[in-house]
Amino acid sequence: QDVVNKIAAGEIIVAPEHALKELIENAVDAGSTSLEVVVKDGGLKLLQITDNGHGIDKEDLAILCERFTTSKLKAFEDLSSIGTYGFRGEALASISHIAHLSVTTRTKESSCAWRAHYSDGKLVSPKPGQSAEPKPIAGRGGTQITVEDLFYNVPSRRRAFRSASEEYAKILDMVARYAVHCAGVSFSCKKHGASTADISVPTAAGTLDRIRQIHKATVANELVTLNAENERWGFKCEGWISSANYSAKRTTLLLFINHRSVESSIIKKAVEQTYATFLPKGGRPFVYLSLDIEPARVDVNVHPTKREVHFLNEDEIIAIICDEIRNSLSKVDT
Ligand code: ADP
Ligand code: MG
Known part of the structure; x- marks a missing residue:
């Protein structure tokens, strides 16, 4: 069953920029007005996206990475519209099968943030001997998704990547697309440890300004x-x-x-x-x-x-x- 899940996941997420696309869309769907992306080794080592959206309820964290977990279906009266938005509730599940995934999130109603770690669709403990239950920590409203070691257990996929800079270029291209399209949302994208961002667009910028700054x-x-x-x-x-x-x-x-x-x-x-x-x-x-x-x-x-x-x-x-x-x-x- 696990092998099947891994293969299915590898078909949905073929390259780091596909994982990133899903995470950007989730952040935008959560009503975020700020979106920050940090990348290491072309996304294969680290892909981290921090938003200021509505966050995820602590109660939903246990099933967050199970397949078909989605909070969005009811929004689509017409089931045939699912195709437009990709396979519902499969993105986080897929990523958890082929990477180390952790989530830190805080809703408006919560008095603190919660952090959870996932593997193969389930909550796992970050270190041996620790509990797999989400842990309360300090944090601002919104969600931070951290994807580490993408394809660590899919060697064939890993071998297919030629260079980190090529993958990073594709990631920048993806961020740039959404940064142009999503008026009212600030975007930044940088390499891990870098002091300057490679893409940076403020919330207030109109579409033409966004194009001017990126292109x-x-x-x-x-x-x-x-x-x-x-x-x-x-x-x-x-x-x-x-x-x-x-x-x-x-x-x-x-x-x-x-x-x-x-x-x-x-x-x-x-x-x-x-x-x-x-x-x-x-x-x-x-x-x-x-x-x-x-x-x-x-x-x-x-x-x-x-x-x-x-x-x-x-x-x-x-x-x-x-x-x-x-x-x-x-x-x-x-
Ligand atoms: P889908 O987007 O199709 O619903 P995903 O696997 O991409 O499926 O995400 C599963 C669920 O996790 C979403 O429906 C949403 O409720 C929650 N979620 C994921 N990312 C975020 C985020 N950045 N902010 C708030 N909720 C999120
Ligand atoms: Mg999604």
Whole structure:
């Protein structure tokens, strides 16, 4: 059974940035306005995320890392919307099977914080001879999740990683995506022991400012807003896209569907084709898109390892967005 759990976990969490994505989404779901990430050895040694959200009740700590433990299902009237948000209640469980996981958390109602350690879905004692029960400690409101020695018991996975700096770059990319998207939330990300953060965005920064601080100013100065919506296809789209004056070697596509960072090679290709007639040969755009699609229309069968998302009337929706891009590119002339 344990082997099965480990394999299942290894399929959901394939790389450190996938674990981090789940932890960021949990922190955002908890209503946090501040999110701090600390990383050691590309996330393989340490991945720590501290938020100031609503915290976890002490009573829930015992089952926190059991599979399908979620406080979010009731929020989704329509069960088919689960697919949009990944497999419910599997993230922390999965991580506990392939890493040393500890949680420190404090709710508004609690007079102290509680710390708990997990392995294979269950509470464990941090040291031999100690109790596995959560321990009261001093601490502020919110939650700190510490993931250590990721894949320590999955040697094949560990061997697949080439360098810590490559993994750290992917982690920064993931934090950067959410830092752009989550207006009203401050983000920071740094290496363990470093005095300066590699990403740092204040709570008050608007979307354009966030892009300016994380990506180059040369991009930010060329961005225009994009808005599209269509009732028939049940979608709404907002974003910032580069004008015809901007051109890079590679496409930057920050794509969010229902507030989850996702990949879509179809959207990427369509966007690149739309830009091709406006940019010098080989030139590529910067595009940030936030799509809201009726949850029932988003593919429910997306496996967590396939970051690719599909939705109903994909072609029609993409056509509308690309029309909007074409409009704004032909309008802007400086
Ligand atoms: P899911 O997010 O699908 O519910 P997870 O395994 O990611 O499943 O998390 C399990 C549960 O743990 C969540 O439903 C939530 O109640 C709680 N939780 C996890 N992380 C946090 C956090 N940072 N702040 C508050 N609650 C959290
Ligand atoms: Mg989650």
